[in-house]
Amino acid sequence: QSALTQPASVSGSPGQSITISCTGTSSDVGGYNYVSWYQQHPGKAPKLIIYDVTNRPSGVSNRFSGSKSGNTASLTISGLQAEDEVDYYCSSYTTTSTPGVFGTGTKVTVL
């Protein structure tokens, strides 16, 4: 099972909006609305910030939003803040040999 494809890095200025893409196939991202996004600070465990493509767990800022079109899911961070400068991973259910797959990861830089 190959990892989902994410850009290695995305940058933006404070207050701007950025979008991180996550490209898979019809066996994962495109076939099911089971895409999640995780935020990871250095040396810490990942934190779930979006699930089932568009849903936010309780306590997660509404500056984070998710969407999907075809085989590509996206995470948008609006009103970019310095604290958003960490790593982000998408994840999807998949019908291939392993039921779950992560993206390659994206480092967000706040200029």
Next chain:
Amino acid sequence: EVQLVESGGGLIQPGGSLRLSCAASGFTVSSNYMSWVRQAPGKGLEWVSVVYSGGDTYYADSVRGRFTMSRDNSKNTVHLQMNSLRAEDTAVYYCAGGISVAVQNYWGQGTLVTVSS
């Protein structure tokens, strides 16, 4: 408050075995989907294994046949038995749990496994 606490990591020689444990509190492992996810130094996340609430287990191609995930409902704990360890298995291993494979709400702090001679 939900807590997942991993233990059992350490330094092991290639070809050796190690057993990781993940003890849960405030959360029932048998009612949820429990996963092991690893992260090699400086690398991304990799799904290792998952046990469904119904008991079925699944593995990544890279560990299938070498790793075995199990669940002890009486102790509210999951385990990962790792055999025939290789240098490429070196990583921080996280225990995670949630309402589905794709929704892993809760994560442990991770335990480091280093495979080296």
